[in-house]
Amino acid sequence: MFDPQEELRFAIVIVTLFSILLVSIIITTAVLYYNRNRKYLSEKARFTQTLLQAKIEIKEQTLNHLARELHDNLGQTASLIKIHLNTLDTGSPQAPQKIEHAKELIKQLIVDLKALSMSLSSHSVAQLGIVSAIEREVKKLNKFEHAVVSFHIHDKALVLDENTTIILYRMVQETLHNAIKHSQASRIAIFLKVAENILTLKIQDNGVGFDPDKIKPGEGMGLYHLQERVKQIQGRSWINSAPHAGTTVTFELPIAHEPPFRH
């Protein structure tokens, strides 16, 4: 038979051992959670910063587009109308033709203004959706005839969360503009597909290409920032290029059911 004192001692030892074990587990849990939480919050802050940057860049891009449209297109049409009306002599036999031409130009001006207004009213890329936003960008670039840009997508109904849409759109814009500015490409193709929760975006051009290993310090900052941005949203990127062999930029982003960070 256990004597009561022995029983009490036994119980005290057991309770003490168990308490020590439990306290150790709770402390370890708290420390692990605290460290993980700190890392999570700093990543979240960086993500927010990236998102903000992308939003500012999109806004700048929109304003540049607006300025270019006003200057190159609408401004020119308005000047032409002014010239026609200034040189209009109501008695001249060419007057009806000039008036007709001015009318046509005004009609064109109205169409262009409507198109511009539409493109600005949908400046919220997120509202437009990634597919339509890229299609719009492709259409705009094709209009300038710098290169023939094509867009290939597996799933036209692709819907991404707002933040991924904004960042992805900004990456497409940056890569396309890099290709037009530096590669002298005549053809650019964009491929977008989603398989097993991984979004793959590939932008391929037939331009002059470059040797990625021979980029001088300070050069290629746009590409560097792009790659950094992809890393921040838990994605990966590759650049395949060689002199006179074109360039292919590939991005891979995880698009789980939940976005990387919930807001």
Next chain:
Amino acid sequence: MILYSIYFFLISVALLLSIIVVRQGNKRFISILFLLVATLSVEILAGVGYWLHREFVWAYHLYSPIEYLFIATFVLTSTHNRTTKNLIAFSVLLYMLFSISLSVFVYHFLGMPGINIGVESLLIFSLCTYRLFNLEATDKPIFLVADFWICIGFLLFFGGCSFFFAVYTPLFKTSVISALSLFGTIAMPLNLLLYSLIIIGLLCLIPKRNSASQL
């Protein structure tokens, strides 16, 4: 009697909260809901059996593998590592076979399934420690994380139980009164603590109304 009433009240409150939490879309907590339903059913059965002087211990033999199934499912659904998931699923299968075999061939469904509960407690203690060490980071401080409270509850209860059942059988052989008194001293407070902590955990999942929405 008062302690038993509090015990039933706590299980009922926890069950009610788990229904609310699952209805709000936290599907992962459905295993906690089923666990609470099973617990309440077994305790009612045991209460009625005790009152009518009928044998009710067999219910605990059936309850033990079911309880492990639901707690393991709760941990499994929060785990992302495939190997760990497979290990947990395998442990459920293994424990169920072990527990049922022991109940059939050793206990014959008579007497408290001490060994079953002892092994189950050690397994759940390990699972909950794993879950606690792998809590995902969120915006919330740790004391507002439901899994933290629920796992601490299981740790306290099953940790206490595994220590208790380690000494229960030898103690029972030497002194039945001491064993029963130890059971009463340890098991009931641990039970009350477990369901109180489950309630706290479930409350963490119920969104608080902010002042703006009250206006």
